[in-house]
Amino acid sequence: MIPAAPRPTQPAAGAPDWKRLWRDAVRDPAELLALLDLAGRVPDLSADAAAQFPLRVPRGFVARMRPGDPHDPLLRQVLPLDAELRPMPGFSLDAVGDGAAKAGAGVIRKYRGRALLIATGSCAIHCRYCFRRHFPYAEETAAAGQWAGAVATIRGDASIDEVLLSGGDPLSLATDKLAELTGPLADVPHLRRLRIHTRLPVVLPERVDAGLLAWLRGLPWPVTVVIHANHAQEFDPAVDAALAGLREAGALLLNQAVLLRGVNDDADALAALSERGHAAGVLPYYLHQLDRVAGAAHFEVDDARALALHAALVARLPGYLVPKLVREVAGDPAKRPLSAPAPHSRG
Ligand SMILES: *Cc1c(COP(=O)(O)O)cnc(C)c1O
Numbered sequence: 001m002i003p004a005a006p007r008p009t010q011p012a013a014g015a016p017d018w019k020r021l022w023r024d025a026v027r028d029p030a031e032l033l034a035l036l037d038l039a040g041r042v043p044d045l046s047a048d049a050a051a052q053f054p055l056r057v058p059r060g061f062v063a064r065m066r067p068g069d070p071h072d073p074l075l076r077q078v079l080p081l082d083a084e085l086r087p088m089p090g091f092s093l094d095a096v097g098d099g100a101a102k103a104g105a106g107v108i109r110k111y112r113g114r115a116l117l118i119a120t121g122s123c124a125i126h127c128r129y130c131f132r133r134h135f136p137y138a139e140e141t142a143a144a145g146q147w148a149g150a151v152a153t154i155r156g157d158a159s160i161d162e163v164l165l166s167g168g169d170p171l172s173l174a175t176d177k178l179a180e181l182t183g184p185l186a187d188v189p190h191l192r193r194l195r196i197h198t199r200l201p202v203v204l205p206e207r208v209d210a211g212l213l214a215w216l217r218g219l220p221w222p223v224t225v226v227i228h229a230n231h232a233q234e235f236d237p238a239v240d241a242a243l244a245g246l247r248e249a250g251a252l253l254l255n256q257a258v259l260l261r262g263v264n265d266d267a268d269a270l271a272a273l274s275e276r277g278h279a280a281g282v283l284p285y286y287l288h289q290l291d292r293v294a295g296a297a298h299f300e301v302d303d304a305r306a307l308a309l310h311a312a313l314v315a316r317l318p319g320y321l322v323p324k325l326v327r328e329v330a331g332d333p334a335k336r337p338l339s340a341p342a343p344h345s346r347g
């Protein structure tokens with residue numbers, strides 16, 4: 001039974017510090033498989049793929065995987081496999097045109113009114129399908145001594161009314177670093193909203209501690225937190241508590257998911273994701289068609305199936321539990337809703 005109104009979180013005395021849990025993440029594929037009773041049972045495990053983009057997964061997230069199941073939907077998201085190394089036409093290093101949309105150090109301007117700030121390149125978990133797996137973070141994060149430049153870019157453009165903290169995962173920064181960023185933004189008169197794109201409340205819910213919630217409560221703008229969960233099984237009572245804490249601090253909670261073959265590409269899984277999120281106080285926002293990033297082709301779901309799955313959700317869920325099915329197209333003014341291909345353009 002899922003508690004409809006999880007109790008607010010107060011970290012218990014002696015609760016593990018999130019930074020320690022962060023450092024303690026599983027990084028060795030062999031250890032991960034051993035923890036799941038899968039040693040020697042995943043023949044397509046790839047050391048070379050792990051060398052390109054290392055495995056990283058917090059132990060609390062591993063605990064939500066089903067032992068003995070090599071097809072577990074959480075495991076599939078993090079396991080480095082041979083398929084990543086097969087070159088695929090159409091899958092490239094900068095799939096979403098971020099390289100062309102830079103407005104200044106660590107700031108990406110693609111859409112009207114919104115500036116996306118790459119607060120950090122770090123993530124607590126490494127998702128194999130991630131569109132930023134090849135992004136040159138080391139040079140590009142606003143955190144690398146470049147707060148001032150990013151803030152000046154935002155201050156100098158009165159058309160920006162919303163700042164999105166993104167990354168990487170912006171909540172991987174210590175709370176005092178976040179405050180160093182939002183402090184100088186507080187007196188920018190044209191800013192009206194703050195958004196935080198983060199997977200941490202799901203993959204390392206301990207990050208949502210009393211200090212983070214105090215920072216959130218003190219922000220001068222309405223805050224939207226867009227979490228990222230792809231499967232209902234990613235939620236557990238610790239995640240519920242973290243999300244309840246964020247809501248109590250005044251944040252509006254939305255979820256974005258990526259449609260992933262072998263993870264969530266069936267109507268039951270997608271409906272369960274929306275329903276489980278709702279039980280935790282989160283509404284679905286986007287269901288993304290995969291960005292065509294090199295190494296992720298084996299996760300792709302074709303458009304016709306994606307549209308059929310979306311239609312199945314429309315038929316069975318209340319409208320507010322149906323995410324928008326979109327794709328990011330370089331140069332477009334917004335995420336593009338998927339639509340049925342014109343009859344004569346079918347191959
Ligand atoms: C996705 C994205 C946004 C946010 O788009 P919304 O449709 O407002 O959620 C903003 N900037 C960049 C660069 C993005 O990729």
Ligand code: SF4
Pocket residue numbers: 122123124125126127130131132167168169199228
């Ligand atoms: S940016 Fe998001 S999707 Fe990419 S690795 Fe980090 S948490 Fe995963």
